[in-house]
Amino acid sequence: MQRQLFVRFHSVAAINAPTLAKRHLLSKFFPKMAPPYKLIYFDKPGRGEPIRLLFKYGGVVFEDVLIKREDWAQLKQKTPFGQLPLLEHNGKRVNQSVSICRYLGKLVKLAGKDDWEDLEIDAVVDTITDLRAKITIVRLEKNVALKKTMKEEALKETVPFYLSRLDALVQKNNGFLALGRLTWADLYFVGKIPIFSEFMGEDTIAKYTNLKALIDKIHALPGIKK
Amino acid sequence: MQRQLFVRFHSVAAINAPTLAKRHLLSKFFPKMAPPYKLIYFDKPGRGEPIRLLFKYGGVVFEDVLIKREDWAQLKQKTPFGQLPLLEHNGKRVNQSVSICRYLGKLVKLAGKDDWEDLEIDAVVDTITDLRAKITIVRLEKNVALKKTMKEEALKETVPFYLSRLDALVQKNNGFLALGRLTWADLYFVGKIPIFSEFMGEDTIAKYTNLKALIDKIHALPGIKK
Incomplete structure (x- = not known):
C-alpha cells in the first residue's frame, strides 16, 4: 500500500x-x-x-x-x-x-499562559466544532428532499447564529477568537473554512467582516502564506 | 428568577x-x-x-x-x-x-505529566464524545418510526463498536482509559454513564467487564462515593 x-x-x-x-x-x-x-x-x-x-x-x-x-x-x-x-x-x-x-x-506556542486561558481557547474551539457537527449532520443526510430542507434551515438559522456570535467574539478580542491575541483557536477556525465554504459559500462567510479579516490575517502569516 | x-x-x-x-x-x-x-x-x-x-x-x-x-x-x-x-x-x-x-x-491533578500525555487523555475523551454525539442524533430524531430504526442500528453497530474498543483500552491501560492510571478521562466517562444507560440500558454496559469494573472503581472513590 x-x-x-x-x-x-x-x-x-x-x-x-x-x-x-x-x-x-x-x-x-x-x-x-x-x-x-x-x-x-x-x-x-x-x-x-x-x-x-x-x-x-x-x-x-x-x-x-x-x-x-x-x-x-x-x-x-x-x-x-x-x-x-x-x-x-x-x-x-x-x-x-x-x-x-x-x-x-x-x-508552536499558540496556547494559553495558564489553565484558565487554555479553557477560554478550548471553549471557542469546541463551539466551532459544534457548528461543524451541525453541518456534518446535514451533509450526511441521504434523503435528498430532506437534506435540502435541512440545509435551508441551517443556512437560515444555525449558520447565522454561530457566525454572528463568533464574529462578535473576534470584534471583542482585538481581532482574534480568544484572549485578545493569536491562539491555536484562530488557526483551527481557518483550517475549517474549506468545509464551511463548501457548505455555506464563501460569500456567506465574507459578510461577517471580523471573521473575514481574521481569515485574511491568518492566510498572510509567514509559514502559512502560499 | x-x-x-x-x-x-x-x-x-x-x-x-x-x-x-x-x-x-x-x-x-x-x-x-x-x-x-x-x-x-x-x-x-x-x-x-x-x-x-x-x-x-x-x-x-x-x-x-x-x-x-x-x-x-x-x-x-x-x-x-x-x-x-x-x-x-x-x-x-x-x-x-x-x-x-x-x-x-x-x-484536581488528574491531567497528564506532559503535553503528549494530555493528548492521549484528550483523544479518548473526544472518542467518548463521538459516541455521545452519535447517540444524541438518535435521541433528537422526531420521526418515531425512523428513530426506532436508528436506535436498533445504533445498538447493533455503533454502541458495540465503541464500547468494545473502549473496553479493550481499559484492559490495556491497567484498568483505566488512558496512561495506565486514573485520569480525568475516567471521571468524564463515568459522568456520561447516566446518558449512556438511558439509551442502551445498564445491562448493555455491564457486558463490557473492564468498563464495568472501571465504573465501579470510580463510584467507590472517596469524594464520589455516595
Whole structure:
C-alpha cells in the first residue's frame, strides 16, 4: 500500500519562537532524519487542514501522508476507532483531530499562559466544532428532499447564529477568537473554512467582516502564506 | 428568577494532593466565603455530571446552580451560545462542558505529566464524545418510526463498536482509559454513564467487564462515593 500513498514533506521556515527556529535548523543540518511527526489523513483539507496549518505556522517538519479514498477501506481496519486523522510521533500514534490541534497549539506556542486561558481557547474551539457537527449532520443526510430542507434551515438559522456570535467574539478580542491575541483557536477556525465554504459559500462567510479579516490575517502569516 | 433556582453547595472532603487539602482547609476556615466556582446547569446529570464528579473528586467547593426546564427559555438568551453548562470563576464565565472538564482535570491533578500525555487523555475523551454525539442524533430524531430504526442500528453497530474498543483500552491501560492510571478521562466517562444507560440500558454496559469494573472503581472513590 505504501507505494500508492502520495507523501509530501513540509519544511517551512521557522518564524517566531527561538525553540522553533532551533528545531528548523536541526532539520536543515540533518535533512535525512525522518520527520519527527507524521500526519495520516485523506488527500483533502477536511479534519487534517487545521493540523497542517499548525505545523506550517510553527515551521515544524512533518510527513504529510495523503490517503486516497480507494485505499481507505483497507487502512480503516488498522486504525484505533476507524477514523482519520492519525498523528504519529516517537513510535506512538493517536487519533482525534481537535486533540491533535491542541497538542500542536502548545508545541508552536499558540496556547494559553495558564489553565484558565487554555479553557477560554478550548471553549471557542469546541463551539466551532459544534457548528461543524451541525453541518456534518446535514451533509450526511441521504434523503435528498430532506437534506435540502435541512440545509435551508441551517443556512437560515444555525449558520447565522454561530457566525454572528463568533464574529462578535473576534470584534471583542482585538481581532482574534480568544484572549485578545493569536491562539491555536484562530488557526483551527481557518483550517475549517474549506468545509464551511463548501457548505455555506464563501460569500456567506465574507459578510461577517471580523471573521473575514481574521481569515485574511491568518492566510498572510509567514509559514502559512502560499 | 434567582429564587426559583435550587442551589446546592458541595464541600466534600479533600482526598489526595496536598494543594487540594489546603484549598479544602481554606473553605473550612472561611465557610462564609462564596465558593470560588459556580456551575450552572439543568437539574439533571446530562453534560453537568462529569463536571460535578470532578469537583467532588477534588473536594473543590462549588455552587451547583440547578436550572429548571421551565426557566431555561429566559436564561438561554443570556448565555454566550444558547447552551449550558456554564462555569463561573473570578468573575469570568465560560461554556463548553468538555473544555470545563479538562480545566478541572488539571485543577484536581488528574491531567497528564506532559503535553503528549494530555493528548492521549484528550483523544479518548473526544472518542467518548463521538459516541455521545452519535447517540444524541438518535435521541433528537422526531420521526418515531425512523428513530426506532436508528436506535436498533445504533445498538447493533455503533454502541458495540465503541464500547468494545473502549473496553479493550481499559484492559490495556491497567484498568483505566488512558496512561495506565486514573485520569480525568475516567471521571468524564463515568459522568456520561447516566446518558449512556438511558439509551442502551445498564445491562448493555455491564457486558463490557473492564468498563464495568472501571465504573465501579470510580463510584467507590472517596469524594464520589455516595
